[in-house]
Amino acid sequence: MDIKKIKENIVFWVIKSAAFLNLLALTIFLFFLVKNGISAISWKFLVLPPRDMMTKGGIMPCIVGTLVLSLGSIIVSLPLGVGAAIYLCEYAKQGKMLRIIRLGINNLAGVPSIVFGLFGLAFFATYLHFKVSILTGILTLGLLSLPVIIGTSEEAIRSVPDTYKEASIALGATKWQTIYKIILPSAIPGIMTGVILSISRVAGETAAIMYTAAVFYSPHLPTSIFQPVMALPYHIYVLATAGTNIDKTRPLQYGTALVLVGLIFLMNFIAIMIRSKKQAKN
Amino acid sequence: MEHKKKIQVKDLDFFYGENQVLYNINLDIPEKKVTALIGPSGCGKSTFLRCLNRMNDLIPGIKVRGKIILDGQDIYDTGVDVVKLRSKVGMVFQKPNPFPKSIFENVAYGFRIKGIKDKDFIDERVKTSLRMAGLWEEVHDRLSSSALGLSGGQQQRLCIARAVAVEPEVLLMDEPASALDPIATKKIEELIYELKKEFTIVIVTHNMQQAARVADYTAFFLMGKLIEFDKTENIFTSPRKKETEDYITGRFG
Ligand SMILES: Nc1ncnc2c1ncn2[C@@H]1O[C@H](COP(=O)(O)OP(=O)(O)OP(=O)(O)O)[C@@H](O)[C@H]1O
Ligand SMILES: [Mg+2]
Numbered sequence: 297m298d299i300k301k302i303k304e305n306i307v308f309w310v311i312k313s314a315a316f317l318n319l320l321a322l323t324i325f326l327f328f329l330v331k332n333g334i335s336a337i338s339w340k341f342l343v344l345p346p347r348d349m350m351t352k353g354g355i356m357p358c359i360v361g362t363l364v365l366s367l368g369s370i371i372v373s374l375p376l377g378v379g380a381a382i383y384l385c386e387y388a389k390q391g392k393m394l395r396i397i398r399l400g401i402n403n404l405a406g407v408p409s410i411v412f413g414l415f416g417l418a419f420f421a422t423y424l425h426f427k428v429s430i431l432t433g434i435l436t437l438g439l440l441s442l443p444v445i446i447g448t449s450e451e452a453i454r455s456v457p458d459t460y461k462e463a464s465i466a467l468g469a470t471k472w473q474t475i476y477k478i479i480l481p482s483a484i485p486g487i488m489t490g491v492i493l494s495i496s497r498v499a500g501e502t503a504a505i506m507y508t509a510a511v512f513y514s515p516h517l518p519t520s521i522f523q524p525v526m527a528l529p530y531h532i533y534v535l536a537t538a539g540t541n542i543d544k545t546r547p548l549q550y551g552t553a554l555v556l557v558g559l560i561f562l563m564n565f566i567a568i569m570i571r572s573k574k575q576a577k578n
Numbered sequence: 579m580e581h582k583k584k585i586q587v588k589d590l591d592f593f594y595g596e597n598q599v600l601y602n603i604n605l606d607i608p609e610k611k612v613t614a615l616i617g618p619s620g621c622g623k624s625t626f627l628r629c630l631n632r633m634n635d636l637i638p639g640i641k642v643r644g645k646i647i648l649d650g651q652d653i654y655d656t657g658v659d660v661v662k663l664r665s666k667v668g669m670v671f672q673k674p675n676p677f678p679k680s681i682f683e684n685v686a687y688g689f690r691i692k693g694i695k696d697k698d699f700i701d702e703r704v705k706t707s708l709r710m711a712g713l714w715e716e717v718h719d720r721l722s723s724s725a726l727g728l729s730g731g732q733q734q735r736l737c738i739a740r741a742v743a744v745e746p747e748v749l750l751m752d753e754p755a756s757a758l759d760p761i762a763t764k765k766i767e768e769l770i771y772e773l774k775k776e777f778t779i780v781i782v783t784h785n786m787q788q789a790a791r792v793a794d795y796t797a798f799f800l801m802g803k804l805i806e807f808d809k810t811e812n813i814f815t816s817p818r819k820k821e822t823e824d825y826i827t828g829r830f831g
Contacts, residue, residue, distance in 0.1 A: 390638075459675035463737070466633060467744065468665030469691040477690065482678055 329554050336551025345515050350534075351541055355552050357517055361525030362559060365433050365509060366499040368521075370491060372438030377445030378487060382475060384446070385453045405443035409504040412440045416508035430521040433509020440504055441494035448493065452486020453479055481574075488571035495563045500556065502529040512538075528556040581608035584748060584778040585630065590644035592625055594637070599625050601802045603644070607748075607795075612770060612779045614793030614810065616786065618825070621799040623782045627750050630780065631667040632660050648748070665692075668746035672753040674733035676725035676740070681717050684725045684736055688744035703743055711739035712769055731762025738769065742777070749773065751781040755788070767792050786826055790814050798822045 344354030380401075388394045416436030417428075426432040456479050464474040510530040518525050535549045536542065585607040592600035599622045607613050615623040628634045629646060632653060645652045653663055665688070676684050683690075685704045694700065704721075708714040713735045717728070725736055734754060741749060751770075755763040770779060770792045783789050789796050789810065796813040798806045798821070806813065806822045817823045 457675075459671065459673060460677055462633065462636075462671065463675045463677065463740075464687070464691075465636065466631065466664055466669040466671075467688050467691065467740065468661050469687075470661055473691045477687075478677060 326557075329550060329557060332547065333550030333552075333554035336547040337554065341551060342555070346513065347515075349541075350513060351545055351548070355526075355528065355531060355548075355555065357514060357526040358528045358531045358552065359555065359559065360517055361430075361510070361527040362499055362529070362556065364430060364525060365437060365505065365527060366495050366563065368430065368434035369437035369441055369498050370494060372434055373441045373445050373494065374487075374491065376438070377442050377490070378449045378480075380442075380446050381449035381453055382480075385450055386471070386475060386479075401443050401446055404439075405447070409440060409501055412436055413504040413507050415439075416504065421508060427522065428508060428511070428524045430509055430518060430523065430525055433505050433525075434521070436504050436508045437498045437501060440501065441498050444494050444497070445487075445490045448490030449483065449487045452483035452489075455486065456482045484574045485571045488567055488574070492564050492567040492571075495567065496560050499560050499563065500529050502533055506530055506533070528552055528559070532556070581611060583607065584609040584648070586645075586647040588645040588647065590626075590629065590642070590646065592622070592629060592634070592643075593641040594625075595639045599802050600629075603804045605797060605804055605807055607778060607780060609778050610774055610776070611794040612774050612781060612792050613795045613797065614789040615780065615782045615797050615799060616784075616789050616825075617799035617805075619784075622802045623799055624752050626799070627669075627752055627780060627782055630748070630750055631664050631669055633664075633669065635660065665744050666746055667748040667750060668741035668744065669750045670734070670737050670741055670752070670754045673757050674730055674737050676728070676733050676736050678724065678726055680722045681725050681728070681736060682721040685739050685743050687740060692744075704739075707739040707743035708736075710742055710773070711735040712765060712772075713739055729762070731758050731765060734758060734762070734766060735769065738766075738773075742773070747778060749777045749779045751779065753782050753784060756784060763788075786814075798825060800825070 341354040342359065343356050345357050346355065347353035384394065384397065388397070413436065416432055416439075420426045420432040420435050421428055426435075460478050460482065461474055464478045465471075469477070505527055509524055510527045511524040512526075512534055514524070514526055532549055532552050535545045535552065583606045587603055587605040587607070590600055590603040591598060603626065615626065617623055625634065629642065630648075630653075634640050634642070642654055646654060648663075648667070651658070677687065679687075682704055685707050686700050689700050689703065705714065705718075708717065713732060716732060717736075725733065728736060734757075738749075738754075755766045758766065767788065770781065773779060774794075781789075781792065793810045796808065796810045797804055798813065798817075798819075800821055806817060806819045808818070812818075813822060814826060817826065
C-alpha cells in the first residue's frame with residue numbers, strides 16, 4: 297500500500313470515529329434522559345396541571361405554553377425574516393449600507409438570549425405595556441430567531457439559479473411575480489430548514505422568556521395573549537433550583553425534560569415532512 | 579432590403595460600466611424571417627440580442643446609446659413598459675431553463691402572470707404551443723409531471739413552447755442548440771423553419787452550417803462592430819468584406 301492510500305484510510309477512520317462519537321454521545325444523553333424521566337411520564341402527567349406546590353400532578357400548562365410560544369414566535373419571525381431576506385437579495389443595492397445591515401444581523405445572532413430577555417422586558421413589557429405575557433414572549437422570541445430565519449432564507453433565495461429568474465423576466469413577468477411564483481417556491485425547502493433550527497432553539501429557550509412570558513406557577517391556562525404562561529424549560533429550571541422539594545421532584549424534572557425534547561423532535565419532524573413534501577413537488 | 583422591417587437598430591452603442599462592447603450598430607431585422615448573428619466568442623452577439631428585449635436592464639451599470647425601433651416605437655424610450663415589451667419579444671436561452679414545475683405549468687406560466695384565469699383557453703393554448711414546438715406527441719400523457727424529467731432537447735423545445743405560448747411577435751434565441759446532441763439540434767432547426775411563418779426570429783449561433791441552414795439573413799459581428807449584414811447566401815458565397823470571408827472560411831475565430 298502506498299503512502300497516499302494509507303493517508304486516505306487514516307482520514308477515513310478519523311472521520312468515521314468522529315461521527316460515531318457524536319452518535320454515541322447522543323445515545324447516552326437520550327438513554328440518561330429516558331431512564332430518569334420515563335417513570336414520571338403518564339397520561340395524567342401530560343394532561344393535568346401541577347398540584348401540591350408542583351410536587352405532584354402534570355405539566356399540561358407548560359406543554360401548551362411552550363407550543364404557543366414557539367409557534368407564535370415563528371409566526372412573527374417568518375414573514376419578517378423572509379421579507380428581509382427578499383429585500384437583501386433582490387432589492388437592496390450592493391454596497392456599504394448592505395454590508396452594515398448584514399453585520400448587524402450577524403451580530404444579532406451572537407447576542408446572548410438573556411440580553412434579548414432584558415430587552416423584551418424593557419421594551420415590550422414595560423415601555424409598550426404588554427406586561428409579562430404571551431405577546432411579549434412571542435415578540436422577544438421572534439426577534440431572537442430572526443437572524444437565523446434571515447440567514448437561511450437569504451441562502452435559500454440566493455441558491456435559486458439565475459436562469460429561472462431570467463426565464464421568468466423574459467416571459468414578461470414583473471420582478472415581484474418572479475419572486476413570488478418562481479423564487480420563493482424554489483426556496484421553501486431552504487427556508488423550512490431555518491424554521492426547524494429556530495423552533496428547536498426557541499422551544500428550549502429559558503433566559504429569554506423568564507422575564508417576558510413565563511410564570512412560576514399557574515393552575516389555569518391563559519385565556520388571552522396578554523396573560524403569562526408556564527413553559528417547559530422554565531418549569532425545569534424552577535423545579536431544579538427553586539422548587540419546594542428539589543430532590544423529591546427529580547423524576548418530574550427529568551420527565552419534563554423528556555417531554556420538552558420529545559416536543560422539539562415532534563415539531564422538527566412535522567417541519568421536515570412539510571419540507572420534503574415541497575421538495576418532492578418540485 | 580425587400581422585406582418589411584420589424585426592428586430597426588440605429589447607432590447602437592452599449593457599455594458594461596466603462597467597458598464599451600457594441601460600437602455604432604445599424605441593422606434592420608426583417609419581419610417573419612430568420613436573422614442569424616455570427617462572430618467569434620466575445621464579439622457581443624449575446625449582448626446585442628439581449629438589447630432587443632432589454633434583458634440587459636437586469637445588469638447594474640449598463641449604458642445604452644442609440645435607438646432600437648420596434649414597430650415604430652423606440653424600446654429604450656422613457657415610459658416604455660418593459661414587461662409588455664418582453665411579452666412581445668420572447669427569448670430562448672442557451673441552456674434549457676424550464677422552471678421546476680410541471681410541463682403544463684411551464685407553458686401556462688405566461689398566462690398565469692398575466693392573470694388569465696380562463697381554464698379552457700389556457701388548456702387550448704398550452705396544447706397548441708406544445709404542438710408548435712413539436713413536443714405534444716412526446717408529452718401529452720404526462721403534462722403534470724415535472725419538466726426537469728425531460729431530456730435536454732425536450733426541455734429546450736419546452737422552453738420554446740413556453741416562449742411562443744404568449745404569442746410574441748419576435749423570438750430571440752441565444753445558441754438554442756449548443757447544449758444539444760445532433761438529433762435534438764436537427765429538431766430545433768426544423769422547428770425554427772416552421773416558426774418563422776409566424777414569428778420574426780433572431781438567432782445567435784456559433785455553428786456556421788446552422789446559420790447557413792436556418793437563416794434568411796446573417797449578420798457578422800467582430801469585436802463589437804457589425805462588419806457585414808446581408809442575405810445568408812451572399813454572406814456565405816460572396817462576402818464583401820475580407821474579415822467576413824476570413825471568418826466563414828475558418829481562417830480565424
Ligand atoms: N455581465 C457582463 N458584465 C461585463 N461584461 C460583460 C458581461 N457580459 C458580457 N460582457 C463582455 O462583453 C463582451 C461581449 O460579450 P457577449 O457575451 O455579448 O459575447 P458573445 O458574442 O455572445 O460571446 P459568446 O459567443 O462567447 O457567447 C465580452 O467581452 C464580455 O466579456
Ligand atoms: Mg453569447
